[in-house]
Amino acid sequence: MTSESERAREEFFSEAQEIVEGLGRDLLALDEAQKSGHVDPDLINDVFRAVHTLKGLAGLFGATRMSSLSHKLEELLDDLRLGKVDVTAPVLDLLFLSVQLYGKLLQAEKEGRDQPMPELEKLLAQLDRGASAGGGAGSGGHIIDPNLLAVLTEFEEHKLKTNIAQGNTLYRLKVRFQLATIDQGLDELKATAKPHGDIITYLPASDGDDIDSITLEILMGSRASASTLRNALHHLGVEVEELPRQGGGPAPAAAPAPAPVVSAPVPAHHIPTPTPSPPPVAPSGVPSAMPPLGHAPLDMTAPHPFPAPRLDTSASIPPKAQELGTIKSVAQTVRVDIQKLDVLMNIVGELSIVRTELERLLEKMRDAHTNRELRINLHRLQRDFERNVISLRRGILEVRMVPLGQVFDKLARVARQISREAGKQVNLVITGAETEVDKLIVEELSDPLMHMMRNAIDHGIEEREMREAVNKPAVGTIALNAFQKGNHVVIEIEDDGKGIDTERLLEKAIRMGVVQADEARTMSRREVLNLIFVPGLSTKSAVSEISGRGVGMDVVKTNISKLGGVIDVQSEPGIGTKFTVTLPITLAIISALIVKVSDQQFAIPLANVQEAVWLDVEAVRVIDGREAVTLRGSTLQLCYLARLFGLSDTPDSNGTGPFGASMEVPPMGPVAGVPPRGSLRSESIRQDYAAAAFPYRPAGTSSPSARTALAPRQRRRFIVVTAVGTRRLGLVVDSLVGEQDVVIKGLGPSLKNVAGFAGATQLADQRIALVLDAPALVEEMFAHADRARMHGGTHGF
Amino acid sequence: MASNLARRTSSAVVPAAAGAKRKKAQRDRGPITEYLAFRLAGDVYAAPVSIIREILKLHPLTPVPRAPSSIMGIISVRGQLVTVIDLRRRLRLAEGPVTSKARILLVDPMGVELLGLYVDEVLQVYRLADSEIEHTATALGGEVASYIAGIARPAQAQATPQEGKGVALKSVGVVRQNASVVILLDLKVVLSS
Numbered sequence: 006m007t008s009e010s011e012r013a014r015e016e017f018f019s020e021a022q023e024i025v026e027g028l029g030r031d032l033l034a035l036d037e038a039q040k041s042g043h044v045d046p047d048l049i050n051d052v053f054r055a056v057h058t059l060k061g062l063a064g065l066f067g068a069t070r071m072s073s074l075s076h077k078l079e080e081l082l083d084d085l086r087l088g089k090v091d092v093t094a095p096v097l098d099l100l101f102l103s104v105q106l107y108g109k110l111l112q113a114e115k116e117g118r119d120q121p122m123p124e125l126e127k128l129l130a131q132l133d134r135g136a137s138a139g140g141g142a143g144s145g146g147h148i149i150d151p152n153l154l155a156v157l158t159e160f161e162e163h164k165l166k167t168n169i170a171q172g173n174t175l176y177r178l179k180v181r182f183q184l185a186t187i188d189q190g191l192d193e194l195k196a197t198a199k200p201h202g203d204i205i206t207y208l209p210a211s212d213g214d215d216i217d218s219i220t221l222e223i224l225m226g227s228r229a230s231a232s233t234l235r236n237a238l239h240h241l242g243v244e245v246e247e248l249p250r251q252g253g254g255p256a257p258a259a260a261p262a263p264a265p266v267v268s269a270p271v272p273a274h275h276i277p278t279p280t281p282s283p284p285p286v287a288p289s290g291v292p293s294a295m296p297p298l299g300h301a302p303l304d305m306t307a308p309h310p311f312p313a314p315r316l317d318t319s320a321s322i323p324p325k326a327q328e329l330g331t332i333k334s335v336a337q338t339v340r341v342d343i344q345k346l347d348v349l350m351n352i353v354g355e356l357s358i359v360r361t362e363l364e365r366l367l368e369k370m371r372d373a374h375t376n377r378e379l380r381i382n383l384h385r386l387q388r389d390f391e392r393n394v395i396s397l398r399r400g401i402l403e404v405r406m407v408p409l410g411q412v413f414d415k416l417a418r419v420a421r422q423i424s425r426e427a428g429k430q431v432n433l434v435i436t437g438a439e440t441e442v443d444k445l446i447v448e449e450l451s452d453p454l455m456h457m458m459r460n461a462i463d464h465g466i467e468e469r470e471m472r473e474a475v476n477k478p479a480v481g482t483i484a485l486n487a488f489q490k491g492n493h494v495v496i497e498i499e500d501d502g503k504g505i506d507t508e509r510l511l512e513k514a515i516r517m518g519v520v521q522a523d524e525a526r527t528m529s530r531r532e533v534l535n536l537i538f539v540p541g542l543s544t545k546s547a548v549s550e551i552s553g554r555g556v557g558m559d560v561v562k563t564n565i566s567k568l569g570g571v572i573d574v575q576s577e578p579g580i581g582t583k584f585t586v587t588l589p590i591t592l593a594i595i596s597a598l599i600v601k602v603s604d605q606q607f608a609i610p611l612a613n614v615q616e617a618v619w620l621d622v623e624a625v626r627v628i629d630g631r632e633a634v635t636l637r638g639s640t641l642q643l644c645y646l647a648r649l650f651g652l653s654d655t656p657d658s659n660g661t662g663p664f665g666a667s668m669e670v671p672p673m674g675p676v677a678g679v680p681p682r683g684s685l686r687s688e689s690i691r692q693d694y695a696a697a698a699f700p701y702r703p704a705g706t707s708s709p710s711a712r713t714a715l716a717p718r719q720r721r722r723f724i725v726v727t728a729v730g731t732r733r734l735g736l737v738v739d740s741l742v743g744e745q746d747v748v749i750k751g752l753g754p755s756l757k758n759v760a761g762f763a764g765a766t767q768l769a770d771q772r773i774a775l776v777l778d779a780p781a782l783v784e785e786m787f788a789h790a791d792r793a794r795m796h797g798g799t800h801g802f
Numbered sequence: 803m804a805s806n807l808a809r810r811t812s813s814a815v816v817p818a819a820a821g822a823k824r825k826k827a828q829r830d831r832g833p834i835t836e837y838l839a840f841r842l843a844g845d846v847y848a849a850p851v852s853i854i855r856e857i858l859k860l861h862p863l864t865p866v867p868r869a870p871s872s873i874m875g876i877i878s879v880r881g882q883l884v885t886v887i888d889l890r891r892r893l894r895l896a897e898g899p900v901t902s903k904a905r906i907l908l909v910d911p912m913g914v915e916l917l918g919l920y921v922d923e924v925l926q927v928y929r930l931a932d933s934e935i936e937h938t939a940t941a942l943g944g945e946v947a948s949y950i951a952g953i954a955r956p957a958q959a960q961a962t963p964q965e966g967k968g969v970a971l972k973s974v975g976v977v978r979q980n981a982s983v984v985i986l987l988d989l990k991v992v993l994s995s
């Protein structure tokens with residue numbers, strides 16, 4: 006369908022988009038550098054190059070407005086490069102504004118719109134002025150070996166540069182930790198080293214002769230002398246080595262062999278700082294995604310004032326190497342439509358089915374006493390096949406993964422903008438930008454995170470005066486952390502602001518009737534905090550009373566639930582607030598609880614499942630037309646899936662009609678908690694639920710002993726407790742089959758009006774199970790209940 | 803009628819000559835479209851072969867609760883989920899028992915979604931010239947369901963039962979005696995309603 010030229014246009018847009026994103030990143034780095042008072046000319050060069058490329062691209066595709074913007078920007082950047090204009094906050098504002106405009110221009114160009122853009126004219130005029138404002142001298146620079154930069158995260162790179170800029174000495178520390186206690190060990194080391202300097206990065210060293218321990222090489226910048234450091238860290242068994250500085254030869258290779266900063270083979274990720282899980286140490290299991298770093302001299306030049314590594318300022322990275330680097334990166338990436346990956350994933354699904362079939366045949370052969378040798382060979386082949394299918398599947402999943410850094414960069418830009426708007430000084434600290442998540446999740450994540458970032462700056466961080474009054478640093482800090490935790494990715498947004506005012510939140514909740522006054526007295530702090538996810542109670546109006554733009558935290562929570570994630574909040578008054586978002590790594594495969602309703606299997610995403618318990622029919626009460634039980638002190642509305650889906654009730658229900666029969670159904674066995682498998686936390690439910698059961702018994706029910714006697718004939722049903730936001734719903738199912746990782750496929754347009762299903766999945770036994778859309782069901786049930794109440798009806802659904 | 807009969811008889815006797823004759827006859831009759839005939843509730847229906855991607859045996863279906871009653875359920879075709887529509891229900895026909903002859907036709911008439919159509923039995927392909935198709939308005943007049951594109955009386959079906967049994971049935975191996983009238987369906991209309 007797409008003609009050549011259309012394809013070329015597509016390419017243009019995606020390439021331009023990428024460059025604009027990169028530009029945004031560089032500007033942020035420049036902003037950081039500007040704040041720290043030391044601007045790296047290389048960064049300006051990068052920005053210049055990006056704009057130059059954009060100009061060329063825009064010219065090629067006749068995007069005139071883009072090329073004129075690029076042209077003006079180029080002039081300004083050239084002046085910056087030559088030191089004719091200083092890098093100042095207003096100049097940076099202009100640059101940031103242009104990144105925004107680039108985005109808009111691209112959008113307009115893509116949609117073929119050609120409406121005037123007054124802000125562009127304004128910016129162009131400003132750029133003219135900006136370029137003419139002369140004066141000031143350029144700043145000195147330093148260059149760091151690109152090999153080392155490839156290993157460092159942006160933040161670490163920045164730290165390294167800051168250290169060099171401040172003229173600190175770089176040290177290499179070597180320390181061995183027992184794997185079992187590495188977390189404490191690292192913390193202790195960090196705490197001890199903190200007063201002396203800044204840990205830039207740590208990487209595991211190669212000498213893995215002992216599997217119980219690991220040697221870390223730590224790169225640290227410090228003002229202290231080697232002996233001071235040695236004394237301070239001696240008790241931790243740290244070896245301290247000062248990094249010799251390069252002699253000043255023009256090319257790194259000519260330098261008298263400097264000690265390599267990192268001589269170890271570098272695993273794909275450095276040890277993520279906040280992860281509680283043990284670091285990836287298994288030497289063989291670590292994929293070497295990074296180029297091996299054989300000999301990585303730290304090639305740098307220093308700023309003028311300090312007696313620090315002073316090097317030949319004119320010698321930068323040999324230009325040739327740099328060019329090669331760019332060409333390489335272009336050649337090594339391929340842009341792939343995510344739908345093509347879905348097709349591949351489907352094929353893998355088919356292969357898995359073939360595999361199951363093969364296994365079944367083998368099983369048959371064993372019974373049929375066929376040729377033993379043949380059977381063994383076939384079995385081996387089948388195992389090979391299985392292994393390859395699994396790695397194929399993993400490979401495809403990996404391709405879908407993109408680093409969270411993409412979103413974080415956007416967030417950093419937003420943070421900068423908001424903090425300037427709000428007149429607050431905020432320092433954004435990002436860790437774990439390299440953590441990878443499914444592309445689709447990253448796309449959907451930016452809005453919720455953006456909103457949380459805005460909240461943190463608008464409502465979390467206090468005004469400067471207020472901060473100073475309570476002895477807090479004048480500059481607020483927002484930490485954005487990401488790390489992997491099993492099959493999930495955790496993202497934290499933490500501010501050191503004033504915290505959430507729980508009293509006011511509660512007050513408002515009572516006023517709105519969300520919480521009853523007597524209920525409020527028994528609520529834990531955590532429960533109160535969670536009220537901010539209730540619609541209409543978001544921090545914005547509830548706590549600060551600033552009429553705000555944007556949406557409430559309830560929407561954030563809903564969006565995150567849609568991605569199969571959960572959000573949690575912690576807050577201490579005067580200390581700060583921390584939002585923790587836990588997301589599945591991929592949407593393509595989710596963990597689901599497989600249940601049976603009238604012999605049909607359904608999958609419920611585990612992300613929506615809180616627990617599963619026995620259904621005690623006796624405990625079911627009809628409250629205002631809704632059936633409910635009391636589970637651990639709070640009311641849980643029930644939804645009988647068989648009834649909702651119009652499936653015949655189980656034969657065990659003794660012929661009672663499909664509607665409202667639960668009260669008459671002979672009671673089932675005693676209530677008990679049932680953990681289907683590990684991840685459902687229900688160990689302690691047994692007593693809780695039993696104790697919480699209604700003391701009331703409908704008249705005419707049999708005595709407990711009669712109940713037990715009946716029990717064998719009656720199949721017990723289960724309640725699967727699903728939670729979406731603060732709302733809970735108990736789905737009544739006939740049996741629990743188990744937990745399984747499933748690939749969700751969307752239902753076709755012909756079924757789009759059928760509510761309650763998020764898709765379907767093929768189970769191992771080739772059968773298709775529909776995947777329940779728990780958020781939709783919860784919404785539906787609650788809406789139904791509201792409607793029923795409004796009409797004064799007492800019927801179930 | 804008479805010419806049809808004549809052609810039919812000759813085809814049984816001297817196939818080669820008949821082939822040449824038929825080709826000539828086709829030239830006279832105008833463009834030919836191939837239709838796949840299938841049985842629904844005892845009657846013969848047909849749809850253009852060009853829109854039918856594949857004919858599947860009946861897979862185990864997974865019913866979709868709360869879906870419209872004409873949707874039988876979903877199946878997986880090489881990993882892709884396909885919604886199966888019961889044509890009998892869609893056309894409000896009687897529903898007989900499902901036999902092993904039942905098939906699912908994979909179609910994508912709108913180019914948006916691959917759909918499965920349940921039919922009781924797949925019969926044969928008819929090559930029909932436009933001149934062999936009666937338009938419903940002229941044949942039945944008045945208000946005929948819009949999903950009927952036309953009615954065809956394919957040449958072969960004109961034979962009397964006696965004749966048919968003797969020659970044609972054996973050579974092709976499909977049941978034809980009920981195919982005296984073939985109802986041509988406009989699947990776009992059927993599936994969009």
